Amino acid sequence: MKYLDEFQDPDLARRLLDDIHSVVTRPWALMEVCGGQTHTIIRHGIDQLLPDQVELIHGPGCPVCVTPLEVIDKALEIASRPGVIFCSFGDMLRVPGTGRDLFQVRGEGGDVRVVYSPLDALHIAQQNPDREVVFFGIGFETTAPPNAMTVYQARKLGIKNFSLLVSHVRVPPAIKAIMESPNCRVQGFLAAGHVCSVMGVGEYPDLADRYRVPIVVTGFEPLDILEGVRRTVLQLERGEHTVDNAYPRAVRPEGNPAAQAMLADVFEGTDRAWRGIGVIPDSGWRLSSRYRDFDAEHRFSVGDIDTREPAECRSGEVLQGLLKPNECAAFGTTCTPRNPLGATMVSSEGACAAYYLYRRLDITTAPLEASPVA
Amino acid sequence: MPETTQLTAVDPTAWTCPVALRDHPRVVMGHGGGGALSAELVQHIFAPAFGGETLSQLGDSAAVSLGGVRMAFSTDSYVVRPLFFPGGSIGDLAVNGTVNDLAMSGARPAYLSCGFILEEGVEMSVVARVAETLGAAARRAGVEVVTGDTKVVESGHGDGVFINTAGIGLIPSGVDIRPQRVVPGDVVIVSGDIGVHGVAIMSVREGLEFGVEIESDCAALGGLVDAMLAVTQDLHVLRDPTRGGLAAALNEIAVASGAGVVIQEGDVPVPPAVANACAILGLDPLYVANEGKLVAFVPREHADAVLGAMRAHPLGANARVIGEAVEEHPGMVVARTGLGGTRVVDLPIGEQLPRIC
Numbered sequence: 001m002k003y004l005d006e007f008q009d010p011d012l013a014r015r016l017l018d019d020i021h022s023v024v025t026r027p028w029a030l031m032e033v034c035g036g037q038t039h040t041i042i043r044h045g046i047d048q049l050l051p052d053q054v055e056l057i058h059g060p061g062c063p064v065c066v067t068p069l070e071v072i073d074k075a076l077e078i079a080s081r082p083g084v085i086f087c088s089f090g091d092m093l094r095v096p097g098t099g100r101d102l103f104q105v106r107g108e109g110g111d112v113r114v115v116y117s118p119l120d121a122l123h124i125a126q127q128n129p130d131r132e133v134v135f136f137g138i139g140f141e142t143t144a145p146p147n148a149m150t151v152y153q154a155r156k157l158g159i160k161n162f163s164l165l166v167s168h169v170r171v172p173p174a175i176k177a178i179m180e181s182p183n184c185r186v187q188g189f190l191a192a193g194h195v196c197s198v199m200g201v202g203e204y205p206d207l208a209d210r211y212r213v214p215i216v217v218t219g220f221e222p223l224d225i226l227e228g229v230r231r232t233v234l235q236l237e238r239g240e241h242t243v244d245n246a247y248p249r250a251v252r253p254e255g256n257p258a259a260q261a262m263l264a265d266v267f268e269g270t271d272r273a274w275r276g277i278g279v280i281p282d283s284g285w286r287l288s289s290r291y292r293d294f295d296a297e298h299r300f301s302v303g304d305i306d307t308r309e310p311a312e313c314r315s316g317e318v319l320q321g322l323l324k325p326n327e328c329a330a331f332g333t334t335c336t337p338r339n340p341l342g343a344t345m346v347s348s349e350g351a352c353a354a355y356y357l358y359r360r361l362d363i364t365t366a367p368l369e370a371s372p373v374a
Numbered sequence: 375m376p377e378t379t380q381l382t383a384v385d386p387t388a389w390t391c392p393v394a395l396r397d398h399p400r401v402v403m404g405h406g407g408g409g410a411l412s413a414e415l416v417q418h419i420f421a422p423a424f425g426g427e428t429l430s431q432l433g434d435s436a437a438v439s440l441g442g443v444r445m446a447f448s449t450d451s452y453v454v455r456p457l458f459f460p461g462g463s464i465g466d467l468a469v470n471g472t473v474n475d476l477a478m479s480g481a482r483p484a485y486l487s488c489g490f491i492l493e494e495g496v497e498m499s500v501v502a503r504v505a506e507t508l509g510a511a512a513r514r515a516g517v518e519v520v521t522g523d524t525k526v527v528e529s530g531h532g533d534g535v536f537i538n539t540a541g542i543g544l545i546p547s548g549v550d551i552r553p554q555r556v557v558p559g560d561v562v563i564v565s566g567d568i569g570v571h572g573v574a575i576m577s578v579r580e581g582l583e584f585g586v587e588i589e590s591d592c593a594a595l596g597g598l599v600d601a602m603l604a605v606t607q608d609l610h611v612l613r614d615p616t617r618g619g620l621a622a623a624l625n626e627i628a629v630a631s632g633a634g635v636v637i638q639e640g641d642v643p644v645p646p647a648v649a650n651a652c653a654i655l656g657l658d659p660l661y662v663a664n665e666g667k668l669v670a671f672v673p674r675e676h677a678d679a680v681l682g683a684m685r686a687h688p689l690g691a692n693a694r695v696i697g698e699a700v701e702e703h704p705g706m707v708v709a710r711t712g713l714g715g716t717r718v719v720d721l722p723i724g725e726q727l728p729r730i731c
Contacts, residue, residue, distance in 0.1 A: 010640075013713045045715010091656075107400040116580060116655075222713055338410060348656055358717035 007221030008044075016226040017049055020233055027053040028236050029185045030229060031178070031321050033171060034192035035062030035349025036220050042354040044222045054233060057185065057321035058354075060174050061192050063139035064091050064347035065319060066274040069309055071167040072097040072343075074302040075136055078165065079110045081300070085128060087121035088136040089143075090114045091348045096340055098308045118150035118164075125154070125162040134296045137166040141195045144168045144285060145259035148266035151287065151294045165296040166286055169272050171195050172203040173283035179211040183322055188232040190218040190225070193247035200255025204243045212241045219247040266291055275343060276316025315342035318351050325355040332356060408617025408663075409722035432630075433552065434475040434613065437545060444547075446481030448472055449540035455533055457504060459578050461571075461589030462665070464537055465507030470594045470665060471616065472541040473515045477599045478612040478668065480551045481543035486512060488522040488539050493532030504535055515594035517541065548607045553630035555610040560699040561677040562637060563670045565598060565684055566692040567591065568620050569648040572662035576651070586647045593666030598689045602670065605683045611671040614664070618722050621660040623669050624707045625721040631671075632704050637697030637719070640712040660709075661722050671699060 032038055038058045041047050047056050060066055076097045079086035086102070093102040093114065106112040111131075115121050118135050125133035137147040147164060154162045171192060178184055191204065196217045208215045214235035218228030227246045235241065245251055263285070272284025287295045297303075312330050317323035325331055325344070335341040337353055344350035404411040421429060428436045435448030452468045469486065476483040488508065492501060512519050574590040576582055595614060602609060611631070615623035620642070628635045644652075644659045652659045666689060672680045677695065684690030707719040 005646075008712055010712050010714070043717055044711045044713050045717060046713065048715045049713060103402045103404065104400065107402045116582065357720050 007219075007223045009223065012223055013226055016223065016230055020054065020226070020230050021051050023230075023237055024051045024053045024233055025237060027055065028187050028233055029055045029057055030188045030190060030232050031057040031059045031186040032190040032218070032225070032228075033059040033061040033175070034190075034195070034220070035059075035065065035347065035351065035354075036194075037061070037190060037192070037218065037225060038351050039349060039354050040220055040222060040225055042358045045358075046222060046225055050229065054229065056229075058318065058325075058351035059189075059321060060178070060274065060277065060319040061140065061171065061195075062319075062344065062347050062349040062351070063143065063169070064095055065315065065343040065350045066169060066277070067092075067095070067138045067167050067343065068273040068275045069097060070273070070305055070307045071138070071165070073305045073307050074297065074300075075165055076100060076102065076105055077302050077305060078134055078296060078300050079105045079112050080108070081132075083131055085111045085113060085124055085131050085133045086136070087113050087115045087118075087124060087133060089116075092136055092138065094340075094346050095343045096346065098306065118147050119153070122150050122154055122157075122159065122162055125159050126157075129161060131161060132299070133162050134300075135162070135164050137164040137168065140169055140171055140192070141198045141263075142192075144267065145198060145256070145262050148262045151266050151291050152262060154294060155291065163294050163296040163299050164287065166267075167272070168267065168285040169274065170283055170285070172207060173280050174274070175207055175215075177277070177280045177283070178320060179207070179213065181320060181322075183320075186213065186321060188214045188236055189216070190228040190232060191215050191243075193217055193219040193224070193250055196245075196247070196251045196255065198256050198259050200260075201243050201245060201251070201253050202255075208241050208243050214241050215243045217243070217245045217247050217251050219250065274319070276313075276319050278316075310341040313341040315344040315350075315352065318344050325352040326359075328352070406617075407722065408622055412617075413721070431552070433479065435479050435481065435541075437479055437552075444545040446476045446479040446543050446545055447540070448475040448542075449538065450475060451536065451538040453533060453536050454575065455579055457500065457535055459590055460574050460587055462592035463504060463507040464535060465504045465509075466511045466592045467665060468508055468537040468539045469511035469515055469517070470592055472539040473517055473594045473596055474614040474616075474665075474668070476541050476543040477594075477596045478551070478614055479545060480549035480599065480603060480607075480609065480612070481545045482600070483515065483517045483541055483543040483594075483596050485520045485543075486517050486539050486541045488519050488537065490522070490524045491532060491536040491538075492524065492526045493534050494526055494529040496534045501535065504537075508537070511594070515596060517543075546603070546607070549603065549609075551609050551612055553611050553627045556627060556631035556633045556671050556699050557610070557673075558633055558699050558701040559674050560610055560633075560671040561674050561695055562624075562635065562697040562699065563672060563677070563681060563684065563693055564615075564620065564643065564696055565595075565668045565670075565690045566666075566694075567643045567645045567648070568615075568664060568667065569644055569652065569659035569662035571616075571665040572619065573648045573651045575663070576655070582651070582655075588645075588647050588651070591664060591666035593689055595666065595668050595689060598668065598684065598687050601683045601687045601690070602680050605679045606673075606676045608673055608676060609670060609680070610673065612668055614668050616665060617663050619659070619661040619663055620669060621658070621707065621719050622721055624719065627669075627671065628707050629705045629721075631699070633699040634701065634703040634705070635697060635707040636700050636702075637707065637709050639709040641694055641696045643692055643694050660719060674698075 121135040216228045216231045267285035268288040270286045273279045314328045340346040344352040435446040457464045473483045570591040574588045613623040684693035
């Protein structure tokens with residue numbers, strides 16, 4: 001396995017940066033949709049190296065951040081029940097619900113387990129037939145297909161003690177909602193490459209036309225980001241607004257038809273609430289009626305959840321690109337990864353966490369002296 | 375909305391919660407992760423309860439004097455799963471971990487105690503194998519296990535075998551290694567590849583395969599420290615970056631010394647297999663545990679010689695300079711990225727969590 005170095009090469013990065021600097025003639029505001037892209041940008045200091053005219057606005061593409069508090073609270077309620085094994089990807093465990101998180105539920109005796117695949121959760125269900133095993137199925141078009149496959153498998157294998165707490169969301173309706181926001185400043189999008197590797201690019205030309213914005217499918221390594229920025233800026237400077245694939249090593253125009261078929265079989269479209277943003281029409285998936293038996297919300301009757309968002313958390317504005325994390329009064333004071341008010345501060349892909357972890361200190365970018373010894 | 379988007383420097387000390395552990399009424403896994411939660415547990419509960427000037431130094435080992443002899447004294451507990459992993463076992467860790475804690479104060483490790491907590495039902499052959507590896511590791515490290523203890527807990531109340539070791543060693547005359555001696559200009563050296571042990575453990579514990587087998591770097595570092603001290607006794611700080619990884623070790627040194635630390639991210643040696651595994655899981659190699667590596671802060675004038683001595687030793691063959699102590703941003707660690715940007719390298723909160731996608 002050798003593929004990381006090529007996409008972090010400082011010389012190539014410098015050439016791309018020079019290109020971007022040479023073509024920019026006026027200010028442009030671009031949104032990177034995905035939280036993984038946000039972290040690459042901040043972790044590698046890419047935002048410090050771009051021309052001042054190119055502003056990167058951090059988008060809503062952090063799956064952990066946009067999961068509604070109500071769903072987190074339902075997860076906490078289910079995970080607290082005796083006889084339940086609650087399985088989740090690691091980065092959901094520290095996300096604050098109303099008053100606590102999944103780590104604390106585990107500390108109180110709940111059986112909360114980190115898994116690396118939903119199929120691991122299904123395996124746990126097979127090994128524990130006398131327990132109810134629930135998998136926390138959140139995320140975008142990237143995590144939805146394996147979760148759909150797991151439910152499909154559970155039914156095929158006749159596994160009755162497995163269910164999915166589902167809160168899946170889709171990117172294109174979010175782009176639409178952002179562009180129709182009265183405060184929208186976004187002029188171009190770096191689309192999330194892994195989403196497109198599943199869904200293809202077919203959903204994007206209409207959006208690019210309708211809102212007259214370039215949409216460039218972009219990967220996640222530093223050179224991917226720089227190439228995405230370069231192509232977006234080139235289009236903007238030329239007055240163009242097309243869909244361009246700058247991530248062809250992973251994204252085919254048609255996407256992954258097998259994954260799409262699995263999604264269509266197991267899920268159906270639904271309106272979905274996004275944490276901090278509100279309900280976006282037709283922006284999510286839920287289990288279709290044929291798979292309702294596997295829906296944890298039905299199985300555990302968690303309708304009466306008392307949900308309270310901290311009033312001072314402005315993560316919704318951060319998720320819509322209306323506010324930079326450090327412009328929030330709570331940033332770094334009452335809101336830290338240690339004591340987060342919102343998911344954007346705790347998620348490994350959250351914009352507030354990225355700023356806190358990597359950019360707290362505004363220091364010079366002047367190069368260090370050469371290493372003092374060989 | 376504020377008019378400016380300029381980031382401002384914030385006082386990190388102002389962020390500490392003034393009420394002890396208010397948001398964690400119960401212990402969570404992160405309290406043992408070697409990060410901020412672990413530090414708070416010690417600072418808010420253990421240190422006030424135990425008191426004492428020596429303990430307040432909060433080093434990996436305590437430097438104490440008895441009858442005019444300077445000694446290092448340390449203890450650690452080992453709860454690793456699985457008990458045997460590529461490149462080592464809980465027995466190796468139980469020796470090397472405590473030996474390394476002593477060596478990081480410049481002491482020559484001499485004697486160990488060994489306490490076993492066994493879970494009812496664990497196979498006797500497993501206990502015997504662990505004991506064998508522990509004994510062999512002690513002989514390799516040149517230390518003697520001189521006392522011990524055994525307890526058994528009911529089935530379901532342990533993880534097979536837990537081990538506690540304590541160790542004691544002599545600190546040579548003239549050696550004074552502690553974070554307070556760090557001064558701006560000190561050169562930061564690591565003894566070799568970073569993140570190997572943590573990825574090796576993950577690869578077997580979580581059933582993850584990364585294309586190549588990664589073996590733990592578990593090793594006793596007393597000999598390497600001896601080689602460094604033979605060049606100069608004027609080493610300012612040594613630290614073995616175990617839980618919390620290189621990031622936690624550098625942060626602890628920065629906070630304790632009051633210096634800032636700058637590292638060149640591209641100079642930190644990370645093997646491709648570790649980098650790829652971390653990329654897949656969304657982890658940062660700087661935060662992944664090591665077991666046979668050390669980080670040293672060395673006066674600039676001795677850096678060349680110390681580096682040469684390290685490279686001549688098998689456990690320091692890939693030693694590298696990765697940065698320096700600076701006057702700016704006291705108590706903080708900052709990395710220069712490969713592309714020329716900068717980022718803060720923070721103390722981890724608890725354990726790193728694999729991300730969702």
